[in-house]
Amino acid sequence: MxxxxxxxxxxxxxxxxxxxxxxxxxxxxxxxxxxxxxxxxxxxxxxxxxxxxxxxxxxxxxxxxxxxxQQNNPQSMLLFLLEESDESKADLQAVLGSEILVDDILNGNSKINPKLAQKLGDFFHVEASLFVNPLVTAESETL
Structure with a gap:
Protein backbone atom coordinates (compact mmCIF):
# COMPACT_ATOMS: atom_id res chain seq x y z
CA MET A 1 0.00 0.00 0.00
CA GLN A 70 33.20 25.84 11.51
CA GLN A 71 32.12 25.74 7.94
CA ASN A 72 29.30 23.46 6.78
CA ASN A 73 29.98 20.31 8.76
CA PRO A 74 28.39 17.27 7.16
CA GLN A 75 30.16 14.95 9.60
CA SER A 76 28.39 16.66 12.51
CA MET A 77 25.03 16.22 10.80
CA LEU A 78 25.83 12.55 10.17
CA LEU A 79 26.84 12.01 13.79
CA PHE A 80 23.69 13.78 14.97
CA LEU A 81 21.38 11.72 12.77
CA LEU A 82 23.16 8.50 13.68
CA GLU A 83 22.94 9.28 17.39
CA GLU A 84 19.29 10.31 17.25
CA SER A 85 18.08 7.48 15.02
CA ASP A 86 17.75 3.79 15.70
CA GLU A 87 20.52 3.14 13.17
CA SER A 88 23.99 1.88 14.04
CA LYS A 89 27.49 2.24 12.69
CA ALA A 90 27.07 -1.24 11.19
CA ASP A 91 24.00 0.02 9.29
CA LEU A 92 26.12 2.84 7.87
CA GLN A 93 28.75 0.33 6.83
CA ALA A 94 26.11 -1.60 4.91
CA VAL A 95 25.01 1.59 3.13
CA LEU A 96 28.47 2.97 2.36
CA GLY A 97 30.13 -0.40 1.81
CA SER A 98 33.20 -0.09 3.99
CA GLU A 99 33.99 0.03 7.70
CA ILE A 100 37.15 2.02 6.99
CA LEU A 101 35.22 4.61 4.97
CA VAL A 102 32.61 5.01 7.72
CA ASP A 103 35.32 5.39 10.37
CA ASP A 104 37.20 7.93 8.24
CA ILE A 105 34.05 9.98 7.64
CA LEU A 106 32.94 9.89 11.29
CA ASN A 107 36.44 10.88 12.42
CA GLY A 108 36.61 13.71 9.88
CA ASN A 109 39.45 12.12 7.93
CA SER A 110 37.38 11.71 4.75
CA LYS A 111 34.95 14.09 3.13
CA ILE A 112 31.48 13.05 2.02
CA ASN A 113 31.28 13.33 -1.75
CA PRO A 114 27.96 13.97 -3.55
CA LYS A 115 27.45 10.25 -4.33
CA LEU A 116 27.90 9.24 -0.68
CA ALA A 117 25.71 12.18 0.38
CA GLN A 118 22.89 10.85 -1.80
CA LYS A 119 23.23 7.39 -0.22
CA LEU A 120 23.15 8.93 3.26
CA GLY A 121 20.19 11.14 2.37
CA ASP A 122 18.25 8.13 1.13
CA PHE A 123 19.24 6.13 4.22
CA PHE A 124 18.16 8.80 6.73
CA HIS A 125 15.26 10.08 4.57
CA VAL A 126 16.65 13.61 4.47
CA GLU A 127 18.03 15.89 1.78
CA ALA A 128 21.45 14.78 0.51
CA SER A 129 22.61 18.41 0.68
CA LEU A 130 22.86 18.09 4.47
CA PHE A 131 25.93 15.92 3.96
CA VAL A 132 27.67 17.88 1.21
CA ASN A 133 30.24 20.51 1.99
CA PRO A 134 29.91 23.17 -0.73
CA LEU A 135 33.70 23.29 -1.07
CA VAL A 136 33.87 19.55 -1.81
CA THR A 137 31.12 19.88 -4.42
CA ALA A 138 32.90 22.80 -6.09
CA GLU A 139 36.21 20.94 -6.09
CA SER A 140 34.69 17.79 -7.58
CA GLU A 141 33.03 19.83 -10.34
CA THR A 142 36.34 21.40 -11.37
CA LEU A 143 38.21 18.08 -11.52
Missing amino acids: TLTFNPERYKELLTAYLPKLIKTEAENEQALAIVEDLMHRERTPEENELYQLLITLIEKFEQEYYQIN
Whole structure:
Protein backbone atom coordinates (compact mmCIF):
# COMPACT_ATOMS: atom_id res chain seq x y z
CA MET A 1 0.00 0.00 0.00
CA THR A 2 1.46 3.36 -1.02
CA LEU A 3 0.80 6.24 1.31
CA THR A 4 -0.34 9.38 -0.45
CA PHE A 5 0.44 12.91 0.57
CA ASN A 6 -2.53 14.67 2.17
CA PRO A 7 -2.24 18.47 1.75
CA GLU A 8 -4.89 19.11 4.42
CA ARG A 9 -3.04 17.01 7.00
CA TYR A 10 0.20 18.77 6.09
CA LYS A 11 -1.51 22.15 6.53
CA GLU A 12 -2.62 21.00 10.01
CA LEU A 13 0.95 20.04 10.90
CA LEU A 14 2.29 23.37 9.62
CA THR A 15 -0.34 25.20 11.66
CA ALA A 16 0.49 23.20 14.77
CA TYR A 17 4.28 23.61 14.54
CA LEU A 18 4.52 26.94 12.66
CA PRO A 19 7.95 26.29 11.11
CA LYS A 20 9.83 29.44 10.13
CA LEU A 21 13.36 30.63 9.62
CA ILE A 22 15.30 29.95 12.80
CA LYS A 23 16.97 33.07 14.18
CA THR A 24 17.83 32.23 17.80
CA GLU A 25 19.34 29.38 19.74
CA ALA A 26 16.00 28.91 21.57
CA GLU A 27 14.11 28.54 18.29
CA ASN A 28 16.76 26.07 17.15
CA GLU A 29 16.30 24.01 20.31
CA GLN A 30 12.52 23.94 19.75
CA ALA A 31 12.98 22.75 16.17
CA LEU A 32 15.50 20.11 17.29
CA ALA A 33 13.00 18.78 19.85
CA ILE A 34 10.34 18.39 17.15
CA VAL A 35 12.82 16.68 14.82
CA GLU A 36 13.87 14.32 17.58
CA ASP A 37 10.23 13.42 18.26
CA LEU A 38 9.57 12.80 14.55
CA MET A 39 12.81 10.87 14.14
CA HIS A 40 11.78 8.19 16.62
CA ARG A 41 8.54 7.16 14.95
CA GLU A 42 7.16 5.82 11.72
CA ARG A 43 6.34 9.05 9.89
CA THR A 44 3.41 9.72 7.60
CA PRO A 45 4.26 11.41 4.28
CA GLU A 46 3.11 14.72 5.77
CA GLU A 47 5.24 14.26 8.90
CA ASN A 48 8.20 13.31 6.75
CA GLU A 49 7.80 16.53 4.76
CA LEU A 50 7.72 18.55 7.99
CA TYR A 51 10.72 16.57 9.29
CA GLN A 52 12.76 17.38 6.17
CA LEU A 53 11.70 21.03 6.28
CA LEU A 54 12.78 21.39 9.91
CA ILE A 55 16.11 19.70 9.29
CA THR A 56 16.74 22.10 6.42
CA LEU A 57 15.86 25.09 8.62
CA ILE A 58 18.07 23.79 11.45
CA GLU A 59 20.96 23.21 9.08
CA LYS A 60 20.60 26.72 7.61
CA PHE A 61 20.57 28.28 11.07
CA GLU A 62 23.53 26.24 12.27
CA GLN A 63 25.56 26.99 9.16
CA GLU A 64 25.06 30.71 9.70
CA TYR A 65 25.17 30.73 13.50
CA TYR A 66 28.21 28.48 13.86
CA GLN A 67 29.97 29.74 10.73
CA ILE A 68 32.63 31.44 12.85
CA ASN A 69 33.64 28.14 14.46
CA GLN A 70 33.20 25.84 11.51
CA GLN A 71 32.12 25.74 7.94
CA ASN A 72 29.30 23.46 6.78
CA ASN A 73 29.98 20.31 8.76
CA PRO A 74 28.39 17.27 7.16
CA GLN A 75 30.16 14.95 9.60
CA SER A 76 28.39 16.66 12.51
CA MET A 77 25.03 16.22 10.80
CA LEU A 78 25.83 12.55 10.17
CA LEU A 79 26.84 12.01 13.79
CA PHE A 80 23.69 13.78 14.97
CA LEU A 81 21.38 11.72 12.77
CA LEU A 82 23.16 8.50 13.68
CA GLU A 83 22.94 9.28 17.39
CA GLU A 84 19.29 10.31 17.25
CA SER A 85 18.08 7.48 15.02
CA ASP A 86 17.75 3.79 15.70
CA GLU A 87 20.52 3.14 13.17
CA SER A 88 23.99 1.88 14.04
CA LYS A 89 27.49 2.24 12.69
CA ALA A 90 27.07 -1.24 11.19
CA ASP A 91 24.00 0.02 9.29
CA LEU A 92 26.12 2.84 7.87
CA GLN A 93 28.75 0.33 6.83
CA ALA A 94 26.11 -1.60 4.91
CA VAL A 95 25.01 1.59 3.13
CA LEU A 96 28.47 2.97 2.36
CA GLY A 97 30.13 -0.40 1.81
CA SER A 98 33.20 -0.09 3.99
CA GLU A 99 33.99 0.03 7.70
CA ILE A 100 37.15 2.02 6.99
CA LEU A 101 35.22 4.61 4.97
CA VAL A 102 32.61 5.01 7.72
CA ASP A 103 35.32 5.39 10.37
CA ASP A 104 37.20 7.93 8.24
CA ILE A 105 34.05 9.98 7.64
CA LEU A 106 32.94 9.89 11.29
CA ASN A 107 36.44 10.88 12.42
CA GLY A 108 36.61 13.71 9.88
CA ASN A 109 39.45 12.12 7.93
CA SER A 110 37.38 11.71 4.75
CA LYS A 111 34.95 14.09 3.13
CA ILE A 112 31.48 13.05 2.02
CA ASN A 113 31.28 13.33 -1.75
CA PRO A 114 27.96 13.97 -3.55
CA LYS A 115 27.45 10.25 -4.33
CA LEU A 116 27.90 9.24 -0.68
CA ALA A 117 25.71 12.18 0.38
CA GLN A 118 22.89 10.85 -1.80
CA LYS A 119 23.23 7.39 -0.22
CA LEU A 120 23.15 8.93 3.26
CA GLY A 121 20.19 11.14 2.37
CA ASP A 122 18.25 8.13 1.13
CA PHE A 123 19.24 6.13 4.22
CA PHE A 124 18.16 8.80 6.73
CA HIS A 125 15.26 10.08 4.57
CA VAL A 126 16.65 13.61 4.47
CA GLU A 127 18.03 15.89 1.78
CA ALA A 128 21.45 14.78 0.51
CA SER A 129 22.61 18.41 0.68
CA LEU A 130 22.86 18.09 4.47
CA PHE A 131 25.93 15.92 3.96
CA VAL A 132 27.67 17.88 1.21
CA ASN A 133 30.24 20.51 1.99
CA PRO A 134 29.91 23.17 -0.73
CA LEU A 135 33.70 23.29 -1.07
CA VAL A 136 33.87 19.55 -1.81
CA THR A 137 31.12 19.88 -4.42
CA ALA A 138 32.90 22.80 -6.09
CA GLU A 139 36.21 20.94 -6.09
CA SER A 140 34.69 17.79 -7.58
CA GLU A 141 33.03 19.83 -10.34
CA THR A 142 36.34 21.40 -11.37
CA LEU A 143 38.21 18.08 -11.52
